[in-house]
Amino acid sequence: MGLGIQGEQLLRISSDYTWVVAGYVLCVAALGLLGYRLLNLPKRQGLLVTAGSAICGGTAVVTLSPIINAKPMETGAVLGLIFTMNAVALLTFPAIGQFLDLSQAQFGIWSALAIHDTASVVATAQLYGDEAAQIATTLKLGRTLWLIPTALLLSVIYRRKGRGIGLPPFVLLFVIASIMGSLISLPPLVLVSAAWLSKALLVLALFLIGLEISLATLRSIQPKLFVFATGLWCLVAPSALFLVMTLVP
């Protein structure tokens, strides 16, 4: 998909909405930190759900788990919950978008803000349209970058060397592909083949997302954790939708 987005377009979309993304990430983080204390959840699980909801779902959970010394069971339960919410978003968001007659830009921005994982954001937006998918992917990668200061901050708090804090590889590859697409005039056959390949890989990614959800993982989720994660999502996803419908034409 990166090959199909011009570097200038990538820069314009991401810089135009940097502050919308920043506002969303900070608000969700504040609500999450308040919520897990109100529900008296274990701190590590509260932090993982908050980071996953605010920044980048599974990527955030996997990156932050070793920094905050989360146990494998805690990480597994949070990941299971996040993958389930991704699947729910994938099934419901396009229908909601069509029901509310959202434009491609509105749906792309809403998906990038309200869905947890990058693969699910891209897949859901792709179901709505190519333009929505390009906008959603660009904004979601910007949202993913918030993982960097978060990991560094938690490294300072937990006094652990933040080894492995780096750019997620998919962000780097997407930017490189976009720069390549802008600088080199690629033959149409290559662009069509790349677009076909990206859709095929997306189907594979969806299959793998489905494989991540198992009954055993779902059973390991405590009711309190379920209430917290879904409650946070049910609060922020409609708020993001309202914001997008009000601000974006």
Added chain:
Amino acid sequence: MISVLGAKHRRNRYFSAYRALTTISFMKFKSPLIDTQGLIALTVFLAYLAFGIQALIS
């Protein structure tokens, strides 16, 4: 024999000085919390924010 020992002594002295200097410079620049990869990632994040500020101002 004396000149050989002298040369060895001088070589050891230079090596010690070199080792001391490199140790000091590593101690000076090595952060306890962030490695080179993290530093690059942080720079990218700050550049992303800078583009956002530029877009907001203009």
